Amino acid sequence: xxAALTYPGVYIQEVASGVRTIIGVATSITAFIGRARRGPTxxxxxxxxxxxxxxxxxxxxxxxxxxxxxxxxFANGGGEAIIARVENNAAAATRPLTDCNLVAAxxxxxxxxxxxxxxxxxxxPADTTLFNLAVRDMATNETERYLNVSVTPTHARWIVRVLxxxxxxxxxxxxxxxxxxxxxxxxxxSPGDDPFAPATSTAFLGDGSEGIDIGDTxxxxxxxxxxxxxxxxxxxxxxxxLLCIPPYTRTTDVSNTVWNAAATYCAGRRAVLLVDSxxxxxAPEDAIAGVGGVINAVVSAAIYFPRIMAxxxxxxxxxxxxxxxxxxxxxxxRTDSERGVWKAPAGLDATMVGVTALSLGGEPGLLxxxxxxxxxxxxxxxxxxxxxxxxxxxxxxxxxxxxxLASEWKYLPVRRLAYYIEESxxxxxxxxxxxxxxxxxxxxxxxxxxxxxxxxxxxxxxxGASPREAYFxxxxxxxxxxxxxxxxxxxxxxxFAPLKPAEFVxxxxxxxxxxxx
Numbered sequence: 378x379x380a381a382l383t384y385p386g387v388y389i390q391e392v393a394s395g396v397r398t399i400i401g402v403a404t405s406i407t408a409f410i411g412r413a414r415r416g417p418t419x420x421x422x423x424x425x426x427x428x429x430x431x432x433x434x435x436x437x438x439x440x441x442x443x444x445x446x447x448x449x450x451f452a453n454g455g456g457e458a459i460i461a462r463v464e465n466n467a468a469a470a471t472r473p474l475t476d477c478n479l480v481a482a483x484x485x486x487x488x489x490x491x492x493x494x495x496x497x498x499x500x501x502p503a504d505t506t507l508f509n510l511a512v513r514d515m516a517t518n519e520t521e522r523y524l525n526v527s528v529t530p531t532h533a534r535w536i537v538r539v540l541x542x543x544x545x546x547x548x549x550x551x552x553x554x555x556x557x558x559x560x561x562x563x564x565x566x567s568p569g570d571d572p573f574a575p576a577t578s579t580a581f582l583g584d585g586s587e588g589i590d591i592g593d594t595x596x597x598x599x600x601x602x603x604x605x606x607x608x609x610x611x612x613x614x615x616x617x618x619l620l621c622i623p624p625y626t627r628t629t630d631v632s633n634t635v636w637n638a639a640a641t642y643c644a645g646r647r648a649v650l651l652v653d654s655x656x657x658x659x660a661p662e663d664a665i666a667g668v669g670g671v672i673n674a675v676v677s678a679a680i681y682f683p684r685i686m687a688x689x690x691x692x693x694x695x696x697x698x699x700x701x702x703x704x705x706x707x708x709x710x711r712t713d714s715e716r717g718v719w720k721a722p723a724g725l726d727a728t729m730v731g732v733t734a735l736s737l738g739g740e741p742g743l744l745x746x747x748x749x750x751x752x753x754x755x756x757x758x759x760x761x762x763x764x765x766x767x768x769x770x771x772x773x774x775x776x777x778x779x780x781x782l783a784s785e786w787k788y789l790p791v792r793r794l795a796y797y798i799e800e801s802x803x804x805x806x807x808x809x810x811x812x813x814x815x816x817x818x819x820x821x822x823x824x825x826x827x828x829x830x831x832x833x834x835x836x837x838x839x840x841g842a843s844p845r846e847a848y849f850x851x852x853x854x855x856x857x858x859x860x861x862x863x864x865x866x867x868x869x870x871x872x873f874a875p876l877k878p879a880e881f882v883x884x885x886x887x888x889x890x891x892x893x894x
Contacts, residue, residue: 395820395821395824396824396825396828397805397808397821397825398805398825398828399801399802399804399805399806399825399826399828399829400801400804400805401797401801401829401832401833402616402797402800402801402804403457403616403618404618404713404718404793404797405455405456405457405618405619405706405709405710405713405714405718406457406458406459406616406617406618406619407450407455407457407458407459407617407618407619407620407621407706407710408421408458408459408460408461408611408614408617408619408620408621408648409443409446409447409450409458409459409460409461409620409621409622409623409703410443410461410463410596410607410608410610410611410620410621410622411441411442411443411446411461411462411463411591411607411622411623411625412438412440412441412443412462412463412464412465412590412591412595412625413434413435413438413441413443413444413460413462414434414435414436414438414441414485414487414587415433415434415435415483415485415487416433416434416435416460416462416483417462417482417483418462418463418464418467418483418484418603418604418605419603419604419605419610420605420610420613421459421460421461421610421611421613421614422434422459422460422462423457423458423459423460424447424457424458424460425456425457425458426451427447427448427451427452430444430447430448430451430458430460432517432519433460434460434462435485435487437690437691438691439691440587440590440626441623441626442623442624442625442626442627442699442700443460443462443623445623445687445689445699445703446621446623446699446700446702446703447460447703448703449685449687449699449701449703449704449707449731450621450703450704450706450707450710451707452704452707452730452731453703453704453706453707453708453710453711453729453730453731454707454708454710454711454714454730455706455707455710455711456710456714459611459614459617461607461610461611462483463591463595463596463604463606463607463610464484464485464587464588464591464595464604465588465589465590465591465592465594465595466586466588466589467484467485467586467587467588468484468584468585468586468588469481469482469483469484469485469488469585470486470487470488470489470491470581470582470583470584470585471488471550471581471582471584472491472493472579472580472581472582473582474495474559474560474579475555475557475558475559475560476528476553476554476555476556476557476558476559477528477536477549477553477554477558477559478549478550478551478554479493479547479548479549479550479581480547480548480549480550481546481547481548481581481585482544482545482546482547482548484585484586484587484588485585485586485587486583486585486586486587487514487516487585488581488585489581489582489583489584489585490514490515490516490581491512491513491514491515491546491547491580491581492512492513492515492573492578492579492580492581493510493511493512493547493578493579493581494510494511494512494562494572494573494577494578494579495508495509495510495558495559495560495561495562495579496508496509496561496562496564497509497558497561499524499525500524500525504527505558506527506528506529506532506556506558507525507526507527507558508526508527508528508558508559508561509522509523509524509525509526510522510523510526510536510559511523511572511573512544512546512547513573513578514546515573519545519546520573521543521544521545521546521547523536523539523540523543523544526539527558528553528555528556528557528558529556530553535553536549536553537549537552537553562577562578562579563576563577564577565577590625590626590629591625592625592629593632593634593635594606595607596608596622596631596635596638596639597634597635597638607622608638608639608642611642611646616800617646617648618647618648618649618793618796619648619649619650619651619706619709619710620639620642620643620648620649620650620651621651621702621703621706622635622636622639622650622702623653623700623702623703624653624656624700627697628656630653630655630656630657631653633670633671633672636650636652636671636672636678637672637673637675639678640652640672640673640675640677640678640776641675641677643677643678644675644676644677647796647799647800648677648796649677649678649679649775649789649792649793649796650677650678650679651678651679651681651702651705651706652671652672652678652679652680652681652702652776653680653681653684653700653701653702654671654680654681654682654683654684654757655667655671656684656698656700656739657738658682658683658738659683659737659738659739659740659742660737660738661682661744661748661751661752664682664752664755664757665751665752665755668680668755668756668757672776673776674756674776674777674779674782675775675776675777676775676776676777676784676786676792677775677792678775678776679758679773679774679775679776679778679789680756680757680758680776681701681702681705681757681758681759681760681770681772682752682757682758682759682760683701683735683736683737683742683744683759683760684698684699684700684701684735684736685698685699685700685701685704685729685732685734685735685736685760685768686698686699686732686733686734686735686736686741687699687731687732687733688731688733696733696734696741698736698739699736701729701760704729704730704731704732705722705729705770707730708722708727708728708729708770709722712726712727717836717837717838718790718793718794718797718838719790719794719833719837719838719839719875719876720790721773721788721789721790721878722770722773722789722790723758723769723770723771723772723773723878724769724770724771725763725766725769727769727770727771728766728767728768728769729760729767729768729769729770732767732768734762734768735760735761735762735768743761743762744759744760744761749761749771749772752772753772753774753880754779754780755779755780756774756775756776756777756778756779756782757772757774758770758771758772758773758774758789759771759772773788773789773790773878774787774788774789775787775788775789775792788875788877788878790875790876790877790878791875791876791877794838794873794875795873795875798830798833798871798873801829802826802829802869802871805825805829806822806825806826806869809821809822809867814857814862814865814866814867815862816853816854818867819852819853819857819867822850822852822867822869823850823851823852823853826850826852826869826871827850830844830847830848830850830871830873831844833848833873834847834848837876838873838876839873839874839875839876840874840875840876841874846874847873847874848871848872848873848874849870849871849872850869850870850871851869851870851871852867852868852869852870856868856869856870
């Protein structure tokens with residue numbers, strides 16, 4: 378409002394509309410927990426494609442199923458993955474130097490491929506605390522160079538802090554123990570010489586270790602610092618929507634203890650856990666008898682059977698059996714992008730790229746309609762082969778999807794749509810905290826909530842021919858009483874009519890009798 382009306386004329390005043398746009402959150406960010414050759418073990422990493430995963434985590438690795446799961450995810454349409462690397466007694470390679478012992482940035486024998494070069498061609502050659510440090514990973518040719526670093530803790534470019542802040546390859550182990558800078562390597566004979574040749578650089582020692590196979594402890598904890606358990610690592614992540622925990626090894630499945638703990642964790646994060654059926658299940662009867670022993674009947678998880686067969690690049694591209702969760706996560710991401718989170722990630726469009734066959738007991742096999750008819754009613758999502766289409770996802774139920782439970786969260790798209798709405802409204806209404814709790818605030822919340830829900834309605838996310846039939850947003854004295862106001866509470870009630878998948882399409886055919894004229 379103008380400060381004062383002092384002269385005759387027209388005054389312009391901008392008035393706030395009260396519209397605060399609620400932006401829908403991402404729906405298919407997928408978190409993976411597992412063992413990798415390299416990469417941070419105290420924090421998660423974010424990758425946008427499999428090339429990123431190869432660079433940061435070492436790509437496919439025979440002892441671990443994590444790389445295969447991530448590869449299947451991106452091959453099937455996944456766009457963003459969060460990696461939580463866990464390890465079991467792995468050790469980082471080292472390179473002792475005078476008063477400055479270096480160590481690979483994270484555990485694994487990958488650090489044995491590091492070479493460093495030190496020279497004294499600094500900005501002030503008279504300063505005997507300054508030096509230049511270069512490091513190269515000889516396996517990937519990734520190279521880092523740090524100029525004018527110092528062994529003096531008070532220096533602006535103290536080597537310890539510079540490497541912690543900038544290097545992806547090395548750290549200083551135990552701090553700088555004295556005032557002597559590392560010895561310089563031999564000078565290059567000519568400018569074109571390789572600075573990391575054996576004669577002009579220093580190799581890391583062969584004391585790195587990959588550790589041993591991981592187990593439940595690495596996922597759930599407790600682990601010894603500085604290690605961080607897999608689920609605890611996800612606490613660092615602002616948002617993820619799907620969680621995959623690949624088998625620990627080619628022959629070791631995830632335990633039911635981990636599956637149930639992970640499902641509980643996902644429920645608190647508004648995410649869905651994708652559960653792999655055990656490798657030992659080679660017939661529907663195994664699933665019928667054993668599904669309750671794999672994971673409880675929870676709404677935050679979905680289980681898929683059977684496993685898949687795919688080419689293994691590390692075994693001359695021979696067919697091997699793999700857990701399907703990575704491929705399923707990719708199919709879900711692709712479906713979200715093409716149709717929306719309210720579309721069931723199943724059907725003829727839910728083809729699995731790179732899958733050569735379905736795996737029953739480690740061998741190619743098929744599920745028949747009667748077999749699927751036994752599994753679908755108990756909430757086990759089936760994979761099947763359709764002629765001229767390929768291998769597809771043929772189920773979209775949560776673990777509460779068994780018919781006898783009659784759950785309102787029976788279907789995966791309904792559960793995920795609700796999570797999407799909840800998370801979007803949670804983030805999009807933070808501005809209302811500490812605002813005056815009265816009708817003006819309630820009106821703004823109604824306006825913004827209705828605008829968001831109307832956008833979903835126009836995209837076809839709800840049942841109903843009109844907004845009135847599809848959703849409602851209530852925020853008034855009806856939902857927020859005086860007692861609520863006195864307690865600092867404002868209540869917003871949002872309802873929606875979800876689309877449920879057409880699992881059973883019934884076609885009735887009647888034979889007509891010829892009418893006599």
